[in-house]
Amino acid sequence: MITEAVKKLIRDCVGPENVLESSIDRFGYSYDSSFIPMAKEHIPELVVLPSTTEEVAKVMAIAHQYAIPVTPRGTASGRTGGCIPVAGGLSLALTRMTKVLELDERNMMVTAEAGVRTIDIYHTCAQKGLFFPPDPASWKYSTIGGNIGENAGGMRAVKYGVTSNYVMGLEVVLADGTVLHTGGKAIKNVTGYNLTQLFTGSEGTLGIITKVLLRLIPMPKARNTLQLMFGSLDNACNTIHQMLMSGLVPAAAELMDKISLQAVARHRKLDISPDIEACVVLEIDGDTQADLLKQAERISAIAHSLQVIEVRIAQSAQEVDEIWAIRRGLSSAIGAMAPNRFGEDISVPRDAFPKAVRLIRDIGKKYHLTIAVYGHAGDGNIHPSILCDLSKEGEEEVVHRAVDEIFDAALSVGGTLSGEHGIGLTKRPYIAKALGHPGISTLKAVKQALDPKGILNPGKIWE
Numbered sequence: 001m002i003t004e005a006v007k008k009l010i011r012d013c014v015g016p017e018n019v020l021e022s023s024i025d026r027f028g029y030s031y032d033s034s035f036i037p038m039a040k041e042h043i044p045e046l047v048v049l050p051s052t053t054e055e056v057a058k059v060m061a062i063a064h065q066y067a068i069p070v071t072p073r074g075t076a077s078g079r080t081g082g083c084i085p086v087a088g089g090l091s092l093a094l095t096r097m098t099k100v101l102e103l104d105e106r107n108m109m110v111t112a113e114a115g116v117r118t119i120d121i122y123h124t125c126a127q128k129g130l131f132f133p134p135d136p137a138s139w140k141y142s143t144i145g146g147n148i149g150e151n152a153g154g155m156r157a158v159k160y161g162v163t164s165n166y167v168m169g170l171e172v173v174l175a176d177g178t179v180l181h182t183g184g185k186a187i188k189n190v191t192g193y194n195l196t197q198l199f200t201g202s203e204g205t206l207g208i209i210t211k212v213l214l215r216l217i218p219m220p221k222a223r224n225t226l227q228l229m230f231g232s233l234d235n236a237c238n239t240i241h242q243m244l245m246s247g248l249v250p251a252a253a254e255l256m257d258k259i260s261l262q263a264v265a266r267h268r269k270l271d272i273s274p275d276i277e278a279c280v281v282l283e284i285d286g287d288t289q290a291d292l293l294k295q296a297e298r299i300s301a302i303a304h305s306l307q308v309i310e311v312r313i314a315q316s317a318q319e320v321d322e323i324w325a326i327r328r329g330l331s332s333a334i335g336a337m338a339p340n341r342f343g344e345d346i347s348v349p350r351d352a353f354p355k356a357v358r359l360i361r362d363i364g365k366k367y368h369l370t371i372a373v374y375g376h377a378g379d380g381n382i383h384p385s386i387l388c389d390l391s392k393e394g395e396e397e398v399v400h401r402a403v404d405e406i407f408d409a410a411l412s413v414g415g416t417l418s419g420e421h422g423i424g425l426t427k428r429p430y431i432a433k434a435l436g437h438p439g440i441s442t443l444k445a446v447k448q449a450l451d452p453k454g455i456l457n458p459g460k461i462w463e
């Protein structure tokens with residue numbers, strides 16, 4: 001319990017109007033976008049909304065002195081319960097820190113506060129012809145601090161990589177309130193351990209990220225979208241492999257299986273032939289329209305050599321939107337197919353994608369569960385969605401067994417538990433299986449060094 005005297009100290013740091021104390025306000029900070037049921041044990045004792053690094057530092061110094069748990073939070077779009085304050089204490093939301101501080105065109109870098117929305121970083125840079133590629137599907141509402149907390153990926157990862165590939169430096173408030181600066185604008189920098197990357201993907205367990213320095217690249221001048229329909233999942237995957245092996249790297253290469261397509265068809269009232277087993281959506285980019293045409297022709301030739309049923313090359317901006325609407329609408333379309341849904345985020349070596357999908361289908365058959373499979377096939381990141389009805393007796397246990405086996409399947413083909421959503425709460429029970437004892441004890445040693453009192457986002461990543 002936080003005493004009234006300590007609450008007053010915190011109010012004095014950020015102003016009473018920026019400390020939420022009513023139960024209804026606090027309830028709003030007790031859940032995220034994972035499938036974890038809401039619970040009163042997840043309601044923080046206080047919600048704190050700082051607006052400067054100094055305020056964050058003062059709040060952390062108080063939390064450290066009184067051993068109060070602190071759970072950092074962006075906009076709670078996380079899928080694994082990372083910002084759920086399971087240990088009570090403070091929910092520290094960075095959503096008032098929304099300034100883009102500098103767009104350095106000569107060095108092609110942007111500096112921003114942690115609460116800036118991902119899409120705002122993209123647009124600010126795009127206005128100057130600069131490109132920040134990481135594009136999680138949640139980018140309209142996720143924060144850049146949350147993206148770095150989870151090392152978020154996105155559709156363009158196949159060509160451009162994930163968030164960590166663009167983080168050059170960070171300002172981090174440590175557990176005791178010390179302000180640390182890591183990295184910088186020097187492109188080559190091997191001075192000491194790579195602390196920037198240590199905090200990237202640390203899920204709020206090692207420090208509070210308050211400012212970020214991101215690398216940018218020139219904005220591609222031309223882009224187009226292709227949609228390929230296949231009668232076989234293997235042919236769909238092989239088309240992507242052959243493209244990549246021939247040196248054609250699309251900006252995005254998304255794959256949807258038949259169940260996913262049926263979900264979208266039902267949701268958006270589309271007519272999709274029952275012969276279609278898989279759909280691939282590609283974004284290609286380059287310097288000129290002629291470039292794009294050449295790439296589209298080569299992709300089409302590869303797809304035809306693998307019995308593609310239909311190749312659609314977008315002819316207008318409207319057609320681009322129509323094609324991407326299918327992929328973007330997937331999550332809600334699948335969610336509408338059953339009373340409950342468990343979405344996972346495994347990642348496998350690219351060439352194991354078809355095998356992993358087959359293993360997931362077998363698991364679905366074994367447990368009589370419908371599992372829709374879609375994902376970023378270009379980088380091996382698969383999102384299996386288990387559709388179920390938890391009101392049925394025994395269903396929850398069956399789903400958990402299926403999830404267990406999906407993780408085993410990922411590990412068996414050389415993959416891992418999470419490609420982009422992190423471990424948070426939902427994957428805690430499995431992390432030891434993925435990392436082994438030396439891996440876990442190394443993580444714990446790092447945590448102990450940076451947060452000896454264990455106040456930063458307690459209860460996350462491992463049990």
Ligand SMILES: Cc1cc2nc3c(=O)[nH]c(=O)nc-3n(C[C@H](O)[C@H](O)[C@H](O)COP(=O)(O)OP(=O)(O)OC[C@H]3O[C@@H](n4cnc5c(N)ncnc54)[C@H](O)[C@@H]3O)c2cc1C
Pocket residue numbers: 032033071072073074075076077078079081082083094114135136137138141142143144145146147148149150151152153154155203204205207208209210331420421457
């Ligand atoms: C519809 C939908 C689509 C999605 N698509 C993608 C996708 O394509 N790719 C992808 O990678 N993810 C995706 N996600 C997941 C989610 O959007 C990302 O994980 C995102 O990075 C979370 O950002 P956030 O601001 O909402 O962070 P939160 O959910 O608030 O927090 C996430 C984690 O980061 C920590 N954290 C937040 N801010 C800070 C900070 N300033 N300092 C330190 N730690 C911090 C939190 O403690 C928590 O552990 C999707 C989610 C939804 C709902």
